[in-house]
Amino acid sequence: MLKTEVNELLTQTGPGTPTGDLFRRYWLPTLLAEELPENDCPPVRVKILSERLIAFRDSEGRYGLMDEFCAHRGVSLWFGRVEEGGLRCAYHGWKYDVTGQCVEVPSEPENSNFCSKVKLTAYPLVKVGDILWTHMGEPDKRPALPEFEFAQVAPEQTYTSKRWQESNWLQALEGGIDSSHVSWLHSGGLTSDPLFKGAKGNEYNLNDLRPFFEVAEADGGLFIGARRNAEDGKYYWRITPWVMPSFTMVPPRGDHPVHGHFWVPIDDHNCWAYTFDYHPTRALTPEERQAMKDGHGVHSRNIPGTYRPMENKDVDYLMDREAQKRGETFSGVRGIAQQDASLQESMGPIVDRTKERLVSSDTGIIKARQQLRKAVEALRDEGVTPPGVDPEHHRIRSAAIVLPQEESFIESCGDALAARAGVAHTSV
Amino acid sequence: MTTPTRPILLNSCARAATAEEARFRIDRPIGGRSALVVALDDRAVEVVDRVAERPWSGARFVRADAWRSDELDDVDVAIMIATSDADSEAASAIARACTERGIMTAGLILGERLDVAEAVSALRPYARNLMVTNDEDDVAEVLTALRA
Numbered sequence: 001m002l003k004t005e006v007n008e009l010l011t012q013t014g015p016g017t018p019t020g021d022l023f024r025r026y027w028l029p030t031l032l033a034e035e036l037p038e039n040d041c042p043p044v045r046v047k048i049l050s051e052r053l054i055a056f057r058d059s060e061g062r063y064g065l066m067d068e069f070c071a072h073r074g075v076s077l078w079f080g081r082v083e084e085g086g087l088r089c090a091y092h093g094w095k096y097d098v099t100g101q102c103v104e105v106p107s108e109p110e111n112s113n114f115c116s117k118v119k120l121t122a123y124p125l126v127k128v129g130d131i132l133w134t135h136m137g138e139p140d141k142r143p144a145l146p147e148f149e150f151a152q153v154a155p156e157q158t159y160t161s162k163r164w165q166e167s168n169w170l171q172a173l174e175g176g177i178d179s180s181h182v183s184w185l186h187s188g189g190l191t192s193d194p195l196f197k198g199a200k201g202n203e204y205n206l207n208d209l210r211p212f213f214e215v216a217e218a219d220g221g222l223f224i225g226a227r228r229n230a231e232d233g234k235y236y237w238r239i240t241p242w243v244m245p246s247f248t249m250v251p252p253r254g255d256h257p258v259h260g261h262f263w264v265p266i267d268d269h270n271c272w273a274y275t276f277d278y279h280p281t282r283a284l285t286p287e288e289r290q291a292m293k294d295g296h297g298v299h300s301r302n303i304p305g306t307y308r309p310m311e312n313k314d315v316d317y318l319m320d321r322e323a324q325k326r327g328e329t330f331s332g333v334r335g336i337a338q339q340d341a342s343l344q345e346s347m348g349p350i351v352d353r354t355k356e357r358l359v360s361s362d363t364g365i366i367k368a369r370q371q372l373r374k375a376v377e378a379l380r381d382e383g384v385t386p387p388g389v390d391p392e393h394h395r396i397r398s399a400a401i402v403l404p405q406e407e408s409f410i411e412s413c414g415d416a417l418a419a420r421a422g423v424a425h426t427s428v
Numbered sequence: 429m430t431t432p433t434r435p436i437l438l439n440s441c442a443r444a445a446t447a448e449e450a451r452f453r454i455d456r457p458i459g460g461r462s463a464l465v466v467a468l469d470d471r472a473v474e475v476v477d478r479v480a481e482r483p484w485s486g487a488r489f490v491r492a493d494a495w496r497s498d499e500l501d502d503v504d505v506a507i508m509i510a511t512s513d514a515d516s517e518a519a520s521a522i523a524r525a526c527t528e529r530g531i532m533t534a535g536l537i538l539g540e541r542l543d544v545a546e547a548v549s550a551l552r553p554y555a556r557n558l559m560v561t562n563d564e565d566d567v568a569e570v571l572t573a574l575r576a
Contacts, residue, residue: 001572001573001574001575002573166445210556212552212555212556214552214560215557215558215560216541216560217560217561217562269447313441314443316441317442342442345442345445347445348445348446348447348450349445349447352450355453355455355458357458357575358574358575359505360505360507360532360533360534360556360574361557362573363534363557363558363570366569366570367559367561369573370563370565374563405552406549408548410541
């Protein structure tokens with residue numbers, strides 16, 4: 001349960017809001033690199049943190065991200081032409097470079113310097129891995145580029161997709177750190193999904209539906225351990241890291257690639273889920289990569305040409321009651337990503353957390369909300385840099401491991417929870 | 429021949445997940461959760477005493493050495509608070525009593541992880557949900573979230 005004012009504090013991320021200011025301290029996924037595939041390709045409309053922007057790639061390969069609307073008459077620059085080192089408005093030909101600087105106003109005299117006085121708000125746009133990242137905060141507070149392992153390994157070892165989720169970002173994040181739903185909502189996928197099936201760990205998941213939870217603080221956020229019974233009096237641990245503000249990793253299964261999400265607010269009622277899969281020590285196989293493109297694992301099956309999942313609210317998520325009755329899916333919705341999204345969207349665009357009834361197995365969610373609130377308040381009141389900004393905090397991993405009962409997951413898994421180049425992840 | 433499409437009211441489909449439709453959700457008072465908060469060591473007693481001064485829905489606060497099993501009779505969740513000196517015998521006794529009654533157990537251990545490792549080991553078998561935290565505010569935060 002949250003008070004109304006705390007729920008509003010954490011869910012509002014537009015300009016001038018405290019949590020919006022928090023998000024503006026981080027590099028955030030903004031587009032997939034595939035959306036701007038070549039120099040002078042068409043521009044792309046982007047909305048992030050409730051700001052409408054236009055992204056483009058100029059003739060020199062430089063990425064630009066700036067106010068979507070021309071300074072002249074406020075028309076959308078999406079209709080514009082990307083040409084000769086800039087984006088030219090389709091209405092009267094005003095032209096902007098990747099910094100948002102107006103470099104040409106054709107109606108002015110040739111020797112006019114009027115254009116130098118016109119600049120659109122612009123943010124940096126930088127490619128790291130398969131993603132174009134932006135930092136929307138003050139330039140003097142700009143941290144070093146992100147160092148999440150999924151974006152650091154060789155291109156053949158990683159795959160990233162994205163999908164539109166029609167809910168506030170916090171609902172999506174809370175799903176990512178809520179391990180207790182996996183044995184229910186995703187139980188069908190554990191035995192059939194090509195990116196999950198066959199792992200020994202799945203048996204532990206399905207044989208023990210009442211896990212114990214342990215939450216531990218981390219420099220960048222939290223580690224949340226879910227403990228289930230294994231054989232010989234041992235425990236099977238699944239450890240989920242959360243790095244502030246909205247990065248989580250799912251504990252791995254067998255030698256399958258390991259996956260996770262980065263949730264980015266579009267506005268207060270919508271967010272992007274950037275979903276990755278990577279393997280730290282080998283290339284993804286063609287079959288794995290195809291399965292990801294087909295919406296298996298934690299990826300979605302999107303409507304061609306869009307990042308909207310086929311199973312969306314307009315079509316009742318393609319509910320299949322027969323599959324539900326047969327036990328192929330627990331909720332009747334296909335795919336792990338949309339099983340989560342369908343339920344999180346059903347809560348409403350911003351769930352009223354004053355009306356929820358949490359239980360003690362929701363401790364991870366309770367703690368994450370508290371850490372977020374404290375970080376937002378510390379930034380707002382004292383200017384304290386929040387956890388997760390420092391790239392050092394990005395070098396983490398999830399893990400799945402069987403341990404003797406007396407061992408603590410956090411002490412025993414120190415190495416397993418750190419990203420180490422060329423070292424396989426710890427998985428069962 | 430195509431099947432005629434039946435008109436569907438907004439509330440009969442997933443598109444009803446709008447802020448406007450949320451106004452029609454049934455608004456019923458939510459009862460509190462009956463919690464017993466047990467301090468397992470002296471420093472935990474200090475913390476629990478401070479937290480107990482706040483207004484709560486019905487949460488009760490006791491020390492491990494003063495705890496009686498009949499105090500669990502109307503309890504939904506038992507929350508054990510410890511620092512580095514957790515009384516594992518008391519934790520075990522409380523957990524056994526909770527198991528017999530089907531009561532959820534949780535543990536909050538306050539302190540630096542390395543300093544409280546023994547307390548964590550002592551509580552791990554008995555607390556279904558365990559949080560290790562440096563922040564004393566987490567005790568009140570958890571109780572508030574649970575409507576205790």
